[in-house]
Amino acid sequence: MFLSLVILSVAVLTFVLKYVFSSSGPNPFEEDTREPLKKMVHDRKQKNKVLKQGFLASKVPENLDAIVIGSGIGGLGLAVLLAKVGKKVLVLEQHDRAGGCCHTFTEKGFEFDVGIHYIGDLLDHKPFRCMLDQMTDGQLHWEPLENPFDQVVLGPPENRRQYPIYSGRTRFPEELKKCFPGEEKAIDEYLKLVKEVGRGIWLLVLLKLCPVPLAKFLVYTGLAKRLSSFFKMAPRSLTEVVNELTDNKDLRAVFTYIFGTYGNMPKDTSFSMHSLLVTHYLNGAWYPKGGASEIAYHMIPIIEKAGGAVLVRAPVNRILFNDAKEACGVSVKKGQEEVHIRAPMVISNAGIFNTYQKLLPKDLQAMPAIQKQLSLMKNGEGGLSIFVGLNGTKEELGLKADNYWIFSENNFDELVEKYINGKREDSVKKIPLLFVASPSAKDPTWEERSPGKSTLSLVSFANYEWFEEWKDGKVTNRGPEYKELKEAFIESTLEVVLDVFPKITRDKIEYIDAGTPITNTHYIGAPKGEIYGADHGIARFSPELSATVRPATPLKNLYLTGQDVFVCGFAGALAGALTCGSAILNRNLHLDAIAMAKKRKLIKLKEE
Numbered sequence: 001m002f003l004s005l006v007i008l009s010v011a012v013l014t015f016v017l018k019y020v021f022s023s024s025g026p027n028p029f030e031e032d033t034r035e036p037l038k039k040m041v042h043d044r045k046q047k048n049k050v051l052k053q054g055f056l057a058s059k060v061p062e063n064l065d066a067i068v069i070g071s072g073i074g075g076l077g078l079a080v081l082l083a084k085v086g087k088k089v090l091v092l093e094q095h096d097r098a099g100g101c102c103h104t105f106t107e108k109g110f111e112f113d114v115g116i117h118y119i120g121d122l123l124d125h126k127p128f129r130c131m132l133d134q135m136t137d138g139q140l141h142w143e144p145l146e147n148p149f150d151q152v153v154l155g156p157p158e159n160r161r162q163y164p165i166y167s168g169r170t171r172f173p174e175e176l177k178k179c180f181p182g183e184e185k186a187i188d189e190y191l192k193l194v195k196e197v198g199r200g201i202w203l204l205v206l207l208k209l210c211p212v213p214l215a216k217f218l219v220y221t222g223l224a225k226r227l228s229s230f231f232k233m234a235p236r237s238l239t240e241v242v243n244e245l246t247d248n249k250d251l252r253a254v255f256t257y258i259f260g261t262y263g264n265m266p267k268d269t270s271f272s273m274h275s276l277l278v279t280h281y282l283n284g285a286w287y288p289k290g291g292a293s294e295i296a297y298h299m300i301p302i303i304e305k306a307g308g309a310v311l312v313r314a315p316v317n318r319i320l321f322n323d324a325k326e327a328c329g330v331s332v333k334k335g336q337e338e339v340h341i342r343a344p345m346v347i348s349n350a351g352i353f354n355t356y357q358k359l360l361p362k363d364l365q366a367m368p369a370i371q372k373q374l375s376l377m378k379n380g381e382g383g384l385s386i387f388v389g390l391n392g393t394k395e396e397l398g399l400k401a402d403n404y405w406i407f408s409e410n411n412f413d414e415l416v417e418k419y420i421n422g423k424r425e426d427s428v429k430k431i432p433l434l435f436v437a438s439p440s441a442k443d444p445t446w447e448e449r450s451p452g453k454s455t456l457s458l459v460s461f462a463n464y465e466w467f468e469e470w471k472d473g474k475v476t477n478r479g480p481e482y483k484e485l486k487e488a489f490i491e492s493t494l495e496v497v498l499d500v501f502p503k504i505t506r507d508k509i510e511y512i513d514a515g516t517p518i519t520n521t522h523y524i525g526a527p528k529g530e531i532y533g534a535d536h537g538i539a540r541f542s543p544e545l546s547a548t549v550r551p552a553t554p555l556k557n558l559y560l561t562g563q564d565v566f567v568c569g570f571a572g573a574l575a576g577a578l579t580c581g582s583a584i585l586n587r588n589l590h591l592d593a594i595a596m597a598k599k600r601k602l603i604k605l606k607e608e
């Protein structure tokens, strides 16, 4: 029995490897397309000419190869990959500017980012970095954060402990050990586990790309769990694993604090998802020089060069299908009218719920294969963002290029449970977990763009239901009660900030406003105000779901890209695009990116 299992596994692996290495379509990373660095553009009007091209039927290019719904990094990234192999792609965005979570907005002269605070894994010559360089023609630059890049703050004001988190494969554990003498073994064990599990991610890609019968075989024989530590550890909760490693409550908290980057409390978090995030930042953390809008700004021209376009104020209200139930275009709602646009392929970056529940005709939505996918996924937690514009430089205000994760206690599970499931009147009084960062302090071009000013970005979670009653109101005028509730959240949040950052005082605040879950619905199309798209709890990482929710949907010529088809985060959503591009171009683009990085490194070595 054992022997036959081994033989079978070897046979399957051979087949799998053959699949992984086979490639038939064109390679977007074939040529090095980086161009000499051009002068950075700060002028907003000039940037808006690229980022805010309003939809008009007359601007739609003819003979499109594909239409992408949504201009987040998952949508733009995919469009760039296709453009790089000569395809003419139209990207349609419902908001008035391109970028999705990477868009920025300006109020009272302060430019604010929406969903980019820090991105990991961007060391020179790493595949992720090389790939991004290619996808922006070498025009996007990444500024490293401080090391320590994160500060974990635990406890009430009278008993506050602060733990700095350093990047670096040796520095990360070394510095933790300084904070927790006697816990050396737990720290080493934790890091070993995290690295091992993180490496198993290859099978997640494979399950989403390989032929369905093979995926089913790997899932239902249990081989997926045997082949990859990622799937082996996926059913275990973060709390469970960490509690086995140490009894020290602060260390447990420090091991888990980064749950804020995917949004599930540790007891509901899959240890595998957590491992991805920890390894993501292990080599450092970066911020896009010039702010998050630089990302879309340097991607759009590549799409245009291939004959495509990125048009905004273009809400897609349904996907069009032919009689054979194949996707053949989309309908854009303009006032009372519908504009129909045809293309042989439609790719949705709008998230699984928007795509399946809002954009499909009823009969296709009812298909068992679609219902199956919907039954496996659920909506993620809502986000609360507070944007603060300050009078003062980073030096005057004591701000650095780092992030603060502030918790009122170290028992995260109870803390979050009580807050997020509590009544809004109670929860609004005290914000038990808060992310605080200064985007302006991370950007070396800021001082030149907005001398003497600074920004703060505060993020926490919020229950969609607390705000749901106002969802149908007008975005800038939802009435006095909604405004009052927002004010109350702002006040509780400020209390935390003013206490932890003594140099920030009320008189320095020139602008402050809050974005609630219903704000997210409006600006980033998140149906339940989700901060990170679909839920990332333990169920998300079952081999079955991983193999079922894949870029190729049950409907011919309809694909999914972005965070819901892979995992959240800038890198996660881009991995979604890479996986989707692989399915469309019929080659493994992840391997292409790795091969390109190796080639770059060799060339660099020869030059030196």
Ligand SMILES: Cc1cc2nc3c(=O)[nH]c(=O)nc-3n(C[C@H](O)[C@H](O)[C@H](O)COP(=O)(O)OP(=O)(O)OC[C@H]3O[C@@H](n4cnc5c(N)ncnc54)[C@H](O)[C@@H]3O)c2cc1C
Pocket: 069, 070, 071, 072, 073, 074, 075, 092, 093, 094, 095, 099, 100, 101, 102, 114, 115, 116, 117, 118, 119, 314, 315, 316, 317, 349, 350, 351, 354, 383, 385, 459, 523, 524, 525, 530, 531, 532, 561, 562, 563, 564, 567, 568, 569, 570, 571, 573
């Ligand atoms: C507050 C916040 C902070 C974050 N911080 C970080 C961070 O520091 N580091 C990190 O790596 N990640 C961070 N993230 C997560 C990261 O930004 C996202 O996971 C990622 O950018 C999602 O990309 P996406 O392309 O999948 O989706 P999105 O960026 O959400 O793009 C989807 C797009 O589709 C559009 N759309 C929806 N429906 C339609 C329709 N019918 N017609 C046309 N367009 C439509 C939406 O308007 C949107 O532009 C943060 C997110 C938030 C919200």
Ligand SMILES: *[C@@H]1O[C@H](CO)[C@@H](O)[C@H](O)[C@H]1NC(C)=O
Pocket: 391, 392, 510
């Ligand atoms: C900003 O602060 C400076 C001095 O600290 C002050 O002179 C100036 O009036 C302030 N500006 C605003 C808009 O409050």
